[in-house]
Amino acid sequence: MFKTVLRWLGLVPPAPAPASVSDNAAEQLDALAPLRSAGRPQAADKSLRVTSFVCREELLDRNEQIAGYEFALGRDLQSAMLEKSAKLRQVHDEALLHNLSPLAVSSLLGNRFAFIRLSSASLSSLLLPTFANRNVIIMITPATAVEGELAAVRTALRRLQDLGVKHGWSLDRPLPGMADLVEQATLVEIDTTAFDGIQLKKMCVDLHASKAKPRVIAGRIQTADDFSLCYQSGFDYFMGPFVCSRENWHPPKSEVNRLLVFEVLNMIRSGADFADIADRLRNDPILTYKLLRYINSPGIGMLRSIDKIPQALLILGRDQFSRWLSLLLFDLNQPGYVGRVLNENALTRARFMERLAGRGELPKEADKLFMIGLFSLLDVMMKQPLAAILKQVSLPDDVVSALQGEPGAMRDALALAIAVESKSPDEIAAAALVCALDARQVAALMLEALDWAQNVVGAARQ
Numbered sequence: 001m002f003k004t005v006l007r008w009l010g011l012v013p014p015a016p017a018p019a020s021v022s023d024n025a026a027e028q029l030d031a032l033a034p035l036r037s038a039g040r041p042q043a044a045d046k047s048l049r050v051t052s053f054v055c056r057e058e059l060l061d062r063n064e065q066i067a068g069y070e071f072a073l074g075r076d077l078q079s080a081m082l083e084k085s086a087k088l089r090q091v092h093d094e095a096l097l098h099n100l101s102p103l104a105v106s107s108l109l110g111n112r113f114a115f116i117r118l119s120s121a122s123l124s125s126l127l128l129p130t131f132a133n134r135n136v137i138i139m140i141t142p143a144t145a146v147e148g149e150l151a152a153v154r155t156a157l158r159r160l161q162d163l164g165v166k167h168g169w170s171l172d173r174p175l176p177g178m179a180d181l182v183e184q185a186t187l188v189e190i191d192t193t194a195f196d197g198i199q200l201k202k203m204c205v206d207l208h209a210s211k212a213k214p215r216v217i218a219g220r221i222q223t224a225d226d227f228s229l230c231y232q233s234g235f236d237y238f239m240g241p242f243v244c245s246r247e248n249w250h251p252p253k254s255e256v257n258r259l260l261v262f263e264v265l266n267m268i269r270s271g272a273d274f275a276d277i278a279d280r281l282r283n284d285p286i287l288t289y290k291l292l293r294y295i296n297s298p299g300i301g302m303l304r305s306i307d308k309i310p311q312a313l314l315i316l317g318r319d320q321f322s323r324w325l326s327l328l329l330f331d332l333n334q335p336g337y338v339g340r341v342l343n344e345n346a347l348t349r350a351r352f353m354e355r356l357a358g359r360g361e362l363p364k365e366a367d368k369l370f371m372i373g374l375f376s377l378l379d380v381m382m383k384q385p386l387a388a389i390l391k392q393v394s395l396p397d398d399v400v401s402a403l404q405g406e407p408g409a410m411r412d413a414l415a416l417a418i419a420v421e422s423k424s425p426d427e428i429a430a431a432a433l434v435c436a437l438d439a440r441q442v443a444a445l446m447l448e449a450l451d452w453a454q455n456v457v458g459a460a461r462q
Contacts, residue, residue, distance in 0.1 A: 053428035054099050054443045055420070056450070058341060059217065059239045066344060067237055068113035068135075069450070071100055073425050093122035099443060101130045110454060115139045115187060117170060123156035132164035137187050139168045153181070168214065171203075183210040189217040192226060192240070201233040208234065256328050258382070260284055262392040268322050269394040278309040287328070294324060319367060326374055342381050344453050349373035349417045352449035356413050360436030363409050371395065372402045372414050409435075420446050 054071055061067040073096050096116065115137040118125075123140070131138065138160065160167055168187030172194040182188060188207055192200060204216050218230035221240030230238060260280075264287075267277050281287050288309060295312040296305055306312050313321055350373035357366035375395075379386040390400055402410035412434045419431040420442060432442050 053420075053425040053432065053439045054096070054446070055422060055425060055428070056446070057239055059237045060341070061237055062231065062235075064340060066112065066341065066454075068115065070115050070117070070139075070239065072096065072117060073099070087121075089119040090121050090125075093118045094125060094127070097122075097125060097127040097131075099439070101127055110451075112454070113137060115168065115189075117141060120153050120156070123153070123160065128160065128165055129163050134166075137166045137168050139170045139187065139189060141170050142173065150181070157181070157184070170219070182207070183212050183214070185212065185214045187217060187237075188214045189219045190235075191219050192230060193220050193222070197229055197233075200230065204234045256286060256290075257284055258329055259392070260287065261325055261328050265322060265325055266394045268318055268325075274310055274313040278313060281309055290328065291324075323367065323370065326371060329374075329378060340457075342377050344457050345421065346374055346377040346381070347453035347456055348449045349376055349414075349421075351452045352417050352420070352445055353413050355445045355448060356416070356435070356437075359441065361409060362413050362435055365410075368396060368399050369410065369413055371399050372410055373417055375399075375403055376414060376417070416442070 054073065057070045057072075058066050059068045059070065073092065096118075100116065113135045116131070117139045118141075120140055123138075128138065157167060166186040168185040168189065169182050170189040170191070171182070172191035190200060190203055195203065200218070207214055207216050215236040216234075217237040217239060218227075218233075218235040219239055221227050221230060221238055221242045226240070227238055227242050264277060264280060267280065281291065291309065291312055292307065294300070295315060296302060300315075302315070306315065316324065350370045353369040353373035354366045356362050357369050358364040363369070375389075378389055382389060386403060390403065395403075398408065398410055401408060402414055405411065412431070416428070416431040416435050416437070419427045422428065428442065429439075432438065
């Protein structure tokens with residue numbers, strides 16, 4: 001059993017065939033993944049490899065903006081670990097901390113926060129001081145705290161507080177006798193599937209009225225109706241499958257004329273003269289304004305102001321202009337949580353796929369990979385079949401093939417970009433294996449893509 005769990009976490013290579021658990025399994029476990037819960041950390045500990053795949057899930061605030069992320073090795077695996085021994089939970093938690101600590105997660109978050117679920121058995125981990133940052137919050141599962149001595153939990157929490165590590169609680173049941181612990185938390189997550197509407201509202205009100213006034217997350221929200229209920233109940237943050245749900249979906253209203261964007265993209269692909277493209281753009285004041293604002297932005301670095309469309313097109317060139325134009329298909333100021341989250345997810349996919357170019361078994365064509373990621377959610381955003389959208393714009397054949405699901409390296413890259421948004425490390429591992437990439441590469445590129453997308457969205461709203 002111990003080796004099986006270790007293989008789930010990516011700490012040892014898979015065995016050729018299932019093996020029975022030996023009598024000295026605990027000793028083998030310690031040898032493969034030392035807990036290092038006491039004494040000085042070993043200087044060259046190579047037994048715990050950073051090879052597990054990290055998943056993420058967005059949290060929204062009351063303004064329906066992305067406020068932070070949960071980072072985990074997979075909710076299903078994490079839930080399974082809660083039913084196992086404290087030592088197995090510690091192995092799971094140590095693998096998660098090892099994956100995240102070298103990637104400087106907090107430095108990529110800006111004003112957003114990250115929370116990481118741990119069992120109370122892992123509160124003494126020597127890796128925790130590296131997460132002493134205003135952005136990172138360690139979330140404790142109460143089931144593991146109840147079974148242990150609360151005095152030890154209180155001592156561990158005081159140590160974390162002294163180190164500057166923030167903590168919170170994830171609640172899926174009432175906690176008699178632990179109210180004082182919960183009231184000291186920075187965040188409290190409530191599993192909305194475990195309580196009825198009246199209980200949810202009362203818990204939220206009681207927590208906000210407590211001395212520490214922790215911020216409260218409504219977790220595992222399944223539908224837009226659940227989101228509305230929790231919003232009206234006063235929750236501060238929201239997470240769950242509802243984020244990408246099409247329930248109660250309304251087509252986004254954008255100031256950008258998407259049909260004209262498609263038309264101009266086709267003109268670029270067909271080799272039309274810049275003079276003809278400029279004439280077509282000149283008829284749309286919104287596109288003209290956005291293009292001139294972009295070409296004169298500090299990031300372009302022009303020494304003098306550009307006020308004519310033909311000049312702007314010559315400076316940008318076909319590839320960069322095409323890329324900029326494609327971004328206009330995504331209204332980054334669109335109201336509503338669905339539109340905003342999908343916009344940012346599409347940008348994250350595009351950047352992630354662009355950064356995959358030339359790595360492992362993937363092609364070096366970064367621009368095409370970027371375009372595939374960018375267009376991969378357009379059917380959801382525009383509420384149109386993808387086939388209908390692709391008929392409106394001329395794209396390279398291999399880009400169209402990847403978007404339509406035809407086998408190939410570019411489709412493999414898209415499959416990996418989709419997998420990293422899932423809650424399943426197995427899905428990520430399988431997709432990464434096809435691309436010949438390891439967990440550390442995937443995790444680092446995912447975090448860099450999140451940071452890039454966040455900056456793009458932030459700049460668009462200024």
